[in-house]
Amino acid sequence: MSDTNQSSMAVLIDYENLALGTGKRRRNGHQDPGPRPDVKRILERLVDKGRITAKRAYCDWQRFEDAITPLHELGIELIEIPDRAYTGKNSADIRLAVDAMEMCLTKDHIDTFAILSGDSDFSPLVAKLKEFGKTVIGVGTKEATSTLLAENCDEFIFYEDIVKTGGIPDYAAKVPKEKHECYQLLFETIDALQGESDSAVLASRLKDTMRRKRPQFSERSFGYRSFSNLLREASKLGFITIHQDPKSGTVMVDGFCE
Structure with a gap:
């Protein structure tokens, strides 16, 4: 199968949701960020499904400065989102949704959207993208993924299933x-x-x-x-x-x- 028959995909990352999903929930209900999400592994899984033509990540990057260089090295465009303390709302969700609809309406070659988040607020976006004939793949952690969002996507992949090891043959002893x-x-x-x-x-x-x-x-x-x-x-x-x-x-x- 040649690349011309493959899907053309936009990957949009709600980085804060992904990072918090790898952490641990405190007794007061708040979530602390865990180990930096392995975005490279996620992208490698997504290219099994088609050619990635756009990659954007949304976050207040002052909170996740250690992620900036690795994401740049993956060719991901970083969208700076003001701290919600100043805006009073989750601007990352809004900006991601606006960009997704802009791509949907102006970039006909993109037929698949991968939304890296488990936030239920993206459910209306998923429904609208599907209404326009787009395929929507969700990726999120089991801890931070809404059932509503997962069930609305055409396919939902849990982050833990992407990064888990095992399942392939042990080749070390037989291969130089x-x-x-x-x-x-x-x-x-x-x-x-x-x-x-x-x-x-x-x-x-x-x-x-x-x-x-x-x-x-x-x-x-x-x-x-x-x-x-x-x-x-x-x-x-x-x-x-x-x-x-x-x-x-x-x-x-x-x-x-x-």
């Missing part, structure tokens, strides 16, 4: 160290794509998705003449099962070996 990066990317992508569908994954789609995760990826950098050779090696080592489509001759990945 210089190829570990390649195998990690390969297996993470297979795992994510098969989480979307139980059907076999086309090799070309698998490679396209890996290159959206890591634009610099090339199997030749790891000593393989072709991507199919990489898949065949992984199969011979007992990590994955593959077959060749009888009509097209294309290699298909069935999944991980039991």
Whole structure:
């Protein structure tokens, strides 16, 4: 599957909600920020679903200064939101919603919106985007996600499910160290794509998705003449099962070996 057949996605991040969701709730009901959310892992999960063409994060960045550089490095546009003590309202929610509708109405190529928040206040926005024919994916923490919002989205992914480890083969003992990066990317992508569908994954789609995760990826950098050779090696080592489509001759990945 080529990129031309993939969704074009805008990712809009309510950073405060995401950060507070990783923290712990105090006895007075307030939430303290937890470890800095792994936004890179979230984006890597979202590119399994399409090409990301816009990335914006909304917050009073004076409260989360340690996040500024990592988010800039991910190419995310940071939108400064005044402290609600001055505005009397959550301006981040309002600005995010306004930007989403502006994109919806003026950027026809964007057909999917990923809203990184668990705030129920975004439920009307989700409904309106769907009314305009857009697909809406939500991402939020289990602690801070409203059931109303999650049920209104076309799909909702919990942050904890994105960052949890395990589920892919342990390749360290069988694969040379210089190829570990390649195998990690390969297996993470297979795992994510098969989480979307139980059907076999086309090799070309698998490679396209890996290159959206890591634009610099090339199997030749790891000593393989072709991507199919990489898949065949992984199969011979007992990590994955593959077959060749009888009509097209294309290699298909069935999944991980039991």
